Amino acid sequence: MADIGGHAIYKIEDTNMIYIPNDSVRISHPDEARYLRIFQNVDLSSNFYFSYSYDLSHSLQYNLTVLRMPLEMLKSETTQTRQESFDIFEDEGLITQGGNGVFGISSEPYMKYVWNGELLDIIKNTVHRDWLLYIIHGFCGQSKLLIYGRPVYVTLIARRSSKFAGTRFLKRGANCEGDVANEVETEQILCDASVMSFTAGSYSSYVQVRGSVPLYWSQDISTMMPKPPITLDQADPFAHVAALHFDQMLQRFGSPIIVLNLVKEREKRKHERILSEELVAAVTYLNQFLPPEHTIIYIPWDMAKYTKSKLCNVLDRLNVIAESVVKKTGFFVNRPDSYCSILRPDEKWNELGGCVIPTGRLQTGVLRTNCVDCLDRTNTAQFMVGKCALAYQLYSLGLIDKPNLQFDTDAVRLFEELYEDHGDTLSLQYGGSQLVHRVKTYRKIAPWTQHSKDIMQTLSRYYSNAFSDADRQDSINLFLGVFHPTEGKPHLWELPTDFYLHHKNTMRLLPTRRSYTYWWTPEVIKHLPLPYDEVICAANLKKLVVKKFHKYEEEIDIHNEFFRPYELSSFDDTFCLAMTSSARDFMPKTVGIDPSPFTVRKPDETGKSVLGNKSNREEAVLQRKTAASAPPPPSEEAVSSSSEDDSGTDREEEGSVSQRSTPVKMTDAGDSAKATEHVVQPMKEVYGINLSDGPSEEDLSIYLRFVQLGQSQHKQDKSSQQFCSRCPDGVIKLTPISAFSQDNIYEVQPPKVDRKSTEIFHAHIQASQGIMQPLGKEDTSMYREYIRNRYL
Numbered sequence: 001m002a003d004i005g006g007h008a009i010y011k012i013e014d015t016n017m018i019y020i021p022n023d024s025v026r027i028s029h030p031d032e033a034r035y036l037r038i039f040q041n042v043d044l045s046s047n048f049y050f051s052y053s054y055d056l057s058h059s060l061q062y063n064l065t066v067l068r069m070p071l072e073m074l075k076s077e078t079t080q081t082r083q084e085s086f087d088i089f090e091d092e093g094l095i096t097q098g099g100n101g102v103f104g105i106s107s108e109p110y111m112k113y114v115w116n117g118e119l120l121d122i123i124k125n126t127v128h129r130d131w132l133l134y135i136i137h138g139f140c141g142q143s144k145l146l147i148y149g150r151p152v153y154v155t156l157i158a159r160r161s162s163k164f165a166g167t168r169f170l171k172r173g174a175n176c177e178g179d180v181a182n183e184v185e186t187e188q189i190l191c192d193a194s195v196m197s198f199t200a201g202s203y204s205s206y207v208q209v210r211g212s213v214p215l216y217w218s219q220d221i222s223t224m225m226p227k228p229p230i231t232l233d234q235a236d237p238f239a240h241v242a243a244l245h246f247d248q249m250l251q252r253f254g255s256p257i258i259v260l261n262l263v264k265e266r267e268k269r270k271h272e273r274i275l276s277e278e279l280v281a282a283v284t285y286l287n288q289f290l291p292p293e294h295t296i297i298y299i300p301w302d303m304a305k306y307t308k309s310k311l312c313n314v315l316d317r318l319n320v321i322a323e324s325v326v327k328k329t330g331f332f333v334n335r336p337d338s339y340c341s342i343l344r345p346d347e348k349w350n351e352l353g354g355c356v357i358p359t360g361r362l363q364t365g366v367l368r369t370n371c372v373d374c375l376d377r378t379n380t381a382q383f384m385v386g387k388c389a390l391a392y393q394l395y396s397l398g399l400i401d402k403p404n405l406q407f408d409t410d411a412v413r414l415f416e417e418l419y420e421d422h423g424d425t426l427s428l429q430y431g432g433s434q435l436v437h438r439v440k441t442y443r444k445i446a447p448w449t450q451h452s453k454d455i456m457q458t459l460s461r462y463y464s465n466a467f468s469d470a471d472r473q474d475s476i477n478l479f480l481g482v483f484h485p486t487e488g489k490p491h492l493w494e495l496p497t498d499f500y501l502h503h504k505n506t507m508r509l510l511p512t513r514r515s516y517t518y519w520w521t522p523e524v525i526k527h528l529p530l531p532y533d534e535v536i537c538a539a540n541l542k543k544l545v546v547k548k549f550h551k552y553e554e555e556i557d558i559h560n561e562f563f564r565p566y567e568l569s570s571f572d573d574t575f576c577l578a579m580t581s582s583a584r585d586f587m588p589k590t591v592g593i594d595p596s597p598f599t600v601r602k603p604d605e606t607g608k609s610v611l612g613n614k615s616n617r618e619e620a621v622l623q624r625k626t627a628a629s630a631p632p633p634p635s636e637e638a639v640s641s642s643s644e645d646d647s648g649t650d651r652e653e654e655g656s657v658s659q660r661s662t663p664v665k666m667t668d669a670g671d672s673a674k675a676t677e678h679v680v681q682p683m684k685e686v687y688g689i690n691l692s693d694g695p696s697e698e699d700l701s702i703y704l705r706f707v708q709l710g711q712s713q714h715k716q717d718k719s720s721q722q723f724c725s726r727c728p729d730g731v732i733k734l735t736p737i738s739a740f741s742q743d744n745i746y747e748v749q750p751p752k753v754d755r756k757s758t759e760i761f762h763a764h765i766q767a768s769q770g771i772m773q774p775l776g777k778e779d780t781s782m783y784r785e786y787i788r789n790r791y792l
Contacts, residue, residue, distance in 0.1 A: 215279065260370070331361065
């Protein structure tokens with residue numbers, strides 16, 4: 001599904017439950033088959049992801065900062081627990097340690113976003129840690145942005161929380177531990193794909209969060225109403241639940257925490273406004289105890305009201321909010337500010353927040369967006385913030401000259417499609433249908449057929465909420481270990497509600513209760529604005545383990561993991577070629593188009609409309625061949641006369657400011673107008689542009705020297721290796737100075753091959769004929785070393 005720094009991210013396609021027989025102790029239970037069916041209702045082949053070598057539960061900022069701690073700091077804190085296996089080649093005297101060892105740092109996953117943590121918890125102290133494969137649930141997508149041939153990967157990863165997880169109307173608000181419903185952490189990663197390594201490559205990321213309003217509230221669906229009334233279940237005058245929730249966010253993301261509340265504020269009948277009033281009261285109460293520089297920033301904005309207004313542009317207002325948010329939080333980049341930002345200073349760049357360190361920038365704080373469902377409005381708001389952050393990320397890597405991106409460009413269209421897939425996937429998981437309102441809906445450019453689709457999605461969401469959500473909730477509770485079948489207690493399907501399962505304080509008294517004023521964790525507040533989870537301290541060092549690998553182990557061999565030399569592969573099936581590409585899927589295929597992904601296109605100009613047409617592909621190939629075999633350019637007068645007639649129609653057809661039809665100026669003259677009409681048209685059609693200005697005199701003189709050099713070498717007498725006695729006027733006489741006996745642009749004397757290389761080549765030829773050479777001592781040792789490290 002994606003590749004981050006050479007680490008492959010996979011999606012689960014199929015699973016198999018293997019029965020391990022043990023008839024001596026196994027007792028068949030009559031309800032086991034029913035529990036098994038409920039357990040298997042969680043479709044693991046639907047949006048569950050894992051990686052063998054990359055920690056998906058943590059952000060890229062965590063993985064590239066905390067896991068790069070100097071090894072000397074951890075040797076005293078951690079010990080190597082990996083047991084050495086029996087070595088059958090020990091008597092051979094092969095090296096088992098020392099120079100072949102590679103040290104690495106492994107961190108504990110963030111269990112909030114791990115969905116099989118409860119299942120693995122039973123065996124994690126029994127089996128080797130290599131058997132533990134943690135999975136996340138949510139969304140993962142990656143697309144390729146081609147900037148004049150330079151590949152840039154845009155990756156979107158959404159991690160759904162496994163705490164207080166469930167379906168739309170059955171999980172609202174928060175539980176007693178501060179975990180909210182439908183909590184999703186969305187991370188957008190930008191990397192220059194021309195360099196794959198984490199150490200040498202350029203990587204940037206930005207994280208934002210969505211989640212239900214952190215209060216005790218619910219909606220009763222027994223009334224079978226499209227919009228059930230909102231009810232506050234418990235009075236919380238000291239904002240205890242909100243305090244627990246924001247304390248978690250301060251620990252993971254640092255400060256400032258920015259709350260963007262999109263819930264309605266003005267209604268004829270009080271419905272969503274109940275949540276707005278309670279949330280603003282909770283944030284106001286908590287802020288009076290925080291230091292002023294770390295207070296929670298609350299931004300209320302009635303998005304539904306602005307959408308109905310014909311005078312207001314929703315996305316313009318969201319863009320203003322996004323600019324202020326990104327300036328406060330900053331973003332992560334693993335390299336210092338590029339020199340181009342010094343050459344082209346920008347006012348917005350100097351106002352950027354976050355934390356600047358010698359190796360780059362860190363994001364401090366996070367945006368938390370919510371509406372009632374955290375689906376349609378939230379996804380659009382997150383897209384606008386992500387679009388603003390993407391501009392800063394591209395600017396930080398030196399790919400654009402200003403941190404600003406416009407709509408209807410290939411880059412934004414690619415990013416918009418990623419976010420729509422992201423929103424559809426999360427909406428299906430929580431609400432039972434795809435998005436009802438999309439970015440195009442709020443831009444008011446959606447086609448008329450979209451209204452009928454919105455009605456169908458609304459009906460699908462209503463049907464799912466009314467008839468299938470209860471079964472899905474039972475499956476999630478069983479899969480995540482919220483409910484454990486116990487003899488003598490009611491079964492899962494006999495429970496009238498799962499409220500007591502998710503609110504542990506209803507089953508037992510909590511040992512301690514937090515202060516109403518000092519509601520945060522003391523260690524967290526000391527290190528703000530940095531997140532406590534990324535600070536070097538004793539508590540975090542205990543989560544890190546030093547592991548020693550052999551240099552030939554497959555777990556750290558990124559080259560073999562990515563290129564797979566042991567498999568017969570096709571370029572067409574390679575992931576990096578098959579992924580969505582801005583040049584192939586979004587750039588219009590009509591001729592005369594600026595290939596830049598940052599050029600504004602017409603609304604109907606897309607690459608997908610003509611991509612599937614086979615004749616268009618063949619025509620494009622034919623045009624390339626025609627251009628390759630075209631004769632030299634014509635004279636200036638002929639080009640000027642023909643371009644004046646066609647300039648008007650060209651401008652009307654192209655309709656872009658960046659596409660120009662100024663003729664090419666050349667210095668030679670003498671070609672006829674007839675030849676001009678035959679030559680200029682293919683160049684215009686194939687390359688799409690004409691140069692606005694002719695080459696300068698200095699460039700022309702350099703070009704003439706190059707041509708004369710070729711002519712002089714072409715007329716060289718190869719037999720005597722001397723120039724002709726008669727040289728044309730203006731041709732420079734050159735004397736070859738080289739180590740080669742034959743020195744011209746057409747041939748050189750081949751280099752000599754040493755004896756060892758010749759023997760290797762002959763052995764390779766004999767091997768193809770079935771004649772194998774005997775293995776040497778070094779080959780045998782290498783093979784045994786590989787077998788020992790691979791299988792023993």
